[in-house]
Amino acid sequence: MPIPRGAIVVASPDQVASDLAGETVLLSMKTARYYGLANVGARIWALLHEPVLVSTICETIAREYDVALDGCEADVLHFLEELTEQGLIEVRSGP
Numbered sequence: 001m002p003i004p005r006g007a008i009v010v011a012s013p014d015q016v017a018s019d020l021a022g023e024t025v026l027l028s029m030k031t032a033r034y035y036g037l038a039n040v041g042a043r044i045w046a047l048l049h050e051p052v053l054v055s056t057i058c059e060t061i062a063r064e065y066d067v068a069l070d071g072c073e074a075d076v077l078h079f080l081e082e083l084t085e086q087g088l089i090e091v092r093s094g095p
Helices: 039-047 054-064 069-085
Strands: 008-011 015-020 023-028 034-037 089-092
Touching (some): 034 039, 039 054, 039 069
Antiparallel strands (some): 023 034
16 A cells, blocks of 8 residues: 555554664564665664654655655655565554
8 A cells, every 4th residue: 555645654663673783673573574774774764763754754865865856755655665564664644
């Protein structure tokens, strides 16, 4: 299911995350699967510690990595959808 740009996302309480040699390692408590995030993925994960608008994540990543917002938004939304499918984040309705 597509995540709306106006939705709020946050890390799920059913996961554990840790920084390991510059990468973020996630463990899903539901599936007992490990995931590794580096670079942009790790930065997005850092933004998910508190509830945040999807549009804010997109704008932050586009600004920090100096990329076009349109392309960045598509990639961020795809990444967030993958995290949602794995139960690593929660999607809430926007303000």
